[in-house]
Amino acid sequence: MITDFWLHPALILIVGACILPFLPKWLKRPYLIIVPTLAFLDVLSMQGQHGTFGVVRFLDWDLTFGRVDGLSMVFAYIMTLMCIIGTIYGLHVEDDFQHVAAWLYVAGSLGVIFCADYLVLFLFWELMAFASVFLVWFRRRPESLAVGYRYLLVHTAGGLALLAGLILRYQATGGDLSFGPIGVGSPSLSTYLIMIGFLLNAAVPPFHAWLPDAYGEATVTGAVFMCAFTTKTAVYALARAFAGMEILVPLGVCMALYGVVYAVLENDTRRLLAYHIISQVGYMVAGVGIGTELAINGACAHAFAHILYKGLLFMGCGSVLHMTGKSKFSELGGLYKKMPMAFVFTMIGGLSISAFPLFSGFVSKAMIVAAGFEVHNYWAAFLLTLASAGTFLHTGLKVPYFIWFGKNNCSKETWDKAADPPWNMQLGMGIAAFLCILIGCYTPYLYNMLPYPQIAAGYHPYNTYHLSETLQILLFTALGFFLLIKKLAPEPKISIDLDWFYRMGGRGFLWLAKRPIQWADNCVSEGYRYIGLMPLMTTAKFWSWFDWHAIDGVVDGLAKTVRGIGALVRRMQSGQLQYNIFYAVSFVAVALVLYVFA
Amino acid sequence: MIVKLIDFLRDRLQLVIRLSYVGLALLVAWDVVFVSKEHAHTAAERIPGFWAAFGFIACVVIIIVSKWYGHLGIMTREDYYDN
Numbered sequence: 284m285i286t287d288f289w290l291h292p293a294l295i296l297i298v299g300a301c302i303l304p305f306l307p308k309w310l311k312r313p314y315l316i317i318v319p320t321l322a323f324l325d326v327l328s329m330q331g332q333h334g335t336f337g338v339v340r341f342l343d344w345d346l347t348f349g350r351v352d353g354l355s356m357v358f359a360y361i362m363t364l365m366c367i368i369g370t371i372y373g374l375h376v377e378d379d380f381q382h383v384a385a386w387l388y389v390a391g392s393l394g395v396i397f398c399a400d401y402l403v404l405f406l407f408w409e410l411m412a413f414a415s416v417f418l419v420w421f422r423r424r425p426e427s428l429a430v431g432y433r434y435l436l437v438h439t440a441g442g443l444a445l446l447a448g449l450i451l452r453y454q455a456t457g458g459d460l461s462f463g464p465i466g467v468g469s470p471s472l473s474t475y476l477i478m479i480g481f482l483l484n485a486a487v488p489p490f491h492a493w494l495p496d497a498y499g500e501a502t503v504t505g506a507v508f509m510c511a512f513t514t515k516t517a518v519y520a521l522a523r524a525f526a527g528m529e530i531l532v533p534l535g536v537c538m539a540l541y542g543v544v545y546a547v548l549e550n551d552t553r554r555l556l557a558y559h560i561i562s563q564v565g566y567m568v569a570g571v572g573i574g575t576e577l578a579i580n581g582a583c584a585h586a587f588a589h590i591l592y593k594g595l596l597f598m599g600c601g602s603v604l605h606m607t608g609k610s611k612f613s614e615l616g617g618l619y620k621k622m623p624m625a626f627v628f629t630m631i632g633g634l635s636i637s638a639f640p641l642f643s644g645f646v647s648k649a650m651i652v653a654a655g656f657e658v659h660n661y662w663a664a665f666l667l668t669l670a671s672a673g674t675f676l677h678t679g680l681k682v683p684y685f686i687w688f689g690k691n692n693c694s695k696e697t698w699d700k701a702a703d704p705p706w707n708m709q710l711g712m713g714i715a716a717f718l719c720i721l722i723g724c725y726t727p728y729l730y731n732m733l734p735y736p737q738i739a740a741g742y743h744p745y746n747t748y749h750l751s752e753t754l755q756i757l758l759f760t761a762l763g764f765f766l767l768i769k770k771l772a773p774e775p776k777i778s779i780d781l782d783w784f785y786r787m788g789g790r791g792f793l794w795l796a797k798r799p800i801q802w803a804d805n806c807v808s809e810g811y812r813y814i815g816l817m818p819l820m821t822t823a824k825f826w827s828w829f830d831w832h833a834i835d836g837v838v839d840g841l842a843k844t845v846r847g848i849g850a851l852v853r854r855m856q857s858g859q860l861q862y863n864i865f866y867a868v869s870f871v872a873v874a875l876v877l878y879v880f881a
Numbered sequence: 882m883i884v885k886l887i888d889f890l891r892d893r894l895q896l897v898i899r900l901s902y903v904g905l906a907l908l909v910a911w912d913v914v915f916v917s918k919e920h921a922h923t924a925a926e927r928i929p930g931f932w933a934a935f936g937f938i939a940c941v942v943i944i945i946v947s948k949w950y951g952h953l954g955i956m957t958r959e960d961y962y963d964n
Contacts, residue, residue: 547947548956623883656922664922672939748920751912756936758905763940770944776956786962 289336293390323363347399353734372711373504387414412438418505445480484517492782499554527574535569543673581650588643592635595715599629602704612773617691621701628712637675643722
């Protein structure tokens with residue numbers, strides 16, 4: 284069945300997750316570190332072993348679980364690495380099922396990354412959605428339940444689009460289920476349906492509103508996992524199937540700007556970071572749309588760097604939430620004295636996402652923008668550069684400033700609770716921060732892993748022009764920030780996004796169900812009572828009377844008659860033989876007389 | 882240590898601000914005088930201080946446009962979705 288010995292890293296996590304709840308308490312912490320490390324080592328052992336593994340015959344299909352190549356390896360590497368970091372960050376969590384959900388979620392992502400056909404892809408795609416929703420539900424606030432259901436419903440809708448697309452494709456191609464370049468030159472309905480399924484998970488507007496909704500509500504550790512896996516797995520799927528799909532360029536640019544605009548308005552730290560995921564994934568989607576080797580390298584490099592710095596930012600803001608119980612700018616501020624380490628780590632994440640020289644974003648984002656300029660797509664390249672000013676404005680400046688500096692909006696309780704988080708959370712942040720700087724300072728670490736390493740080796744981000752350009756954009760953005768800081772003061776408000784349509788749509792449906800539909804139902808019931816039920820009751824009453832008086836009368840009459848006859852017969856039957864002979868003979872005589880004379 | 886450094890800088894805030902302005906001016910001067918523009922993609926980028934102006938204008942435009950959009954009715958009370 285299995286063509287060669289090849290251990291799927293998802294299997295390690297799934298089996299590991301199944302065993303975890305049964306372990307004694309003293310063994311749990313080492314176990315939590317060992318299992319994701321094994322999965323990471325498993326991925327490392329595949330380096331240089333490109334090929335197809337884990338082919339399983341199922342009904343009429345050969346399902347391929349293990350396609351190992353440059354593209355899948357770079358994503359598998361960072362996903363398993365992030366799994367280790369996220370699990371260390373969540374080591375203090377005693378609720379086993381949070382770890383189980385997180386590992387199953389990562390397993391889903393790895394399953395998608397290594398599969399080579401749409402059936403396996405769909406299986407793991409749904410595993411991701413159904414495992415990750417628990418990371419929202421485990422927050423256990425009253426609103427967590429509603430947010431989780433919304434998340435699940437939206438992802439189910441996306442999954443259905445994907446399923447419809449792959450069924451149509453299966454039919455159109457005469458049974459081809461293989462997951463590879465989909466033929467972006469001649470797109471059909473199935474191509475678009477599959478693309479919608481992928482775009483929904485990548486949070487491309489208008490399919491994006493689930494992301495800030497869910498990531499703002501997830502548990503502290505859950506959000507660290509969620510920010511890494513769903514969108515970047517979708518970027519992988521897009522890079523695999525839709526490289527060069529031109530519509531992805533404008534979609535990606537819109538995404539990059541959309542996230543920036545909403546991030547200005549956002550008052551919740553983690554929702555702000557969530558909007559910046561949309562913005563950053565926009566670069567990757569645009570990179571996939573450009574589709575050249577440099578652009579695909581850029582999309583992969585940016586996904587790799589993004590998972591680390593965004594994880595770091597969610598860990599930093601998550602540690603503030605964990606310690607103080609607050610995540611809104613309007614309830615925080617001035618915390619640098621109380622949480623200096625969390626500040627430093629978050630700042631490293633902020634500088635990385637802003638693409639400061641020597642930090643990871645600088646060597647990854649620039650590749651996508653350069654690819655845009657290279658194919659003379661100037662408007663896309665300039666707008667992406669504009670969005671990067673917005674990224675620094677919010678994640679590099681607004682987040683650290685309004686949490687750790689600025690006006691102190693903390694209540695006494697918040698202030699007293701604030702302190703640097705436990706050692707494991709700091710260790711998780713420390714590893715991610717180290718990697719962010721490593722990627723930025725030593726480019727071959729990341730560039731050698733990319734799908735087209737020769738192209739990457741020929742790309743040099745550290746030239747004076749690029750340095751000067753980046754520093755000018757970023758530092759003058761900072762100038763603008765400090766000049767306009769009053770305009771950016773946090774407001775305790777929420778911003779309406781496109782989830783309004785399904786949240787209010789759902790409410791509208793409920794209203795429809797309560798009011799007109801219930802009213803119509805009442806009318807029908809009342810009408811039925813008058814038109815249907817009352818004649819029925821009258822008829823029933825008549826039949827009851829009829830039954831009582833007529834049928835029962837007849838039956839009773841018959842019974843009475845039978846009883847009367849019986850009594851008579853009983854009296855006649857004295858048991859004496861002569862009387863019996865008398866009656867018999869008399870009967871025969873009467874019968875004879877009647878026969879003769881009638 | 883980090884806290885001490887931050888407090889040290891905050892105590893000399895005016896000096897830090899002035900040094901930052903000097904730093905920005907030096908950056909633009911360095912770009913105009915020393916940086917070769919052979920890697921520029923478009924003619925506009927050869928204008929002295931193009932990217933500095935781009936960064937500043939981008940920041941101002943993003944803040945003003947976003948806040949304008951938010952105050953159109955997009956930003957609303959926190960219990961908007963509550964029953």
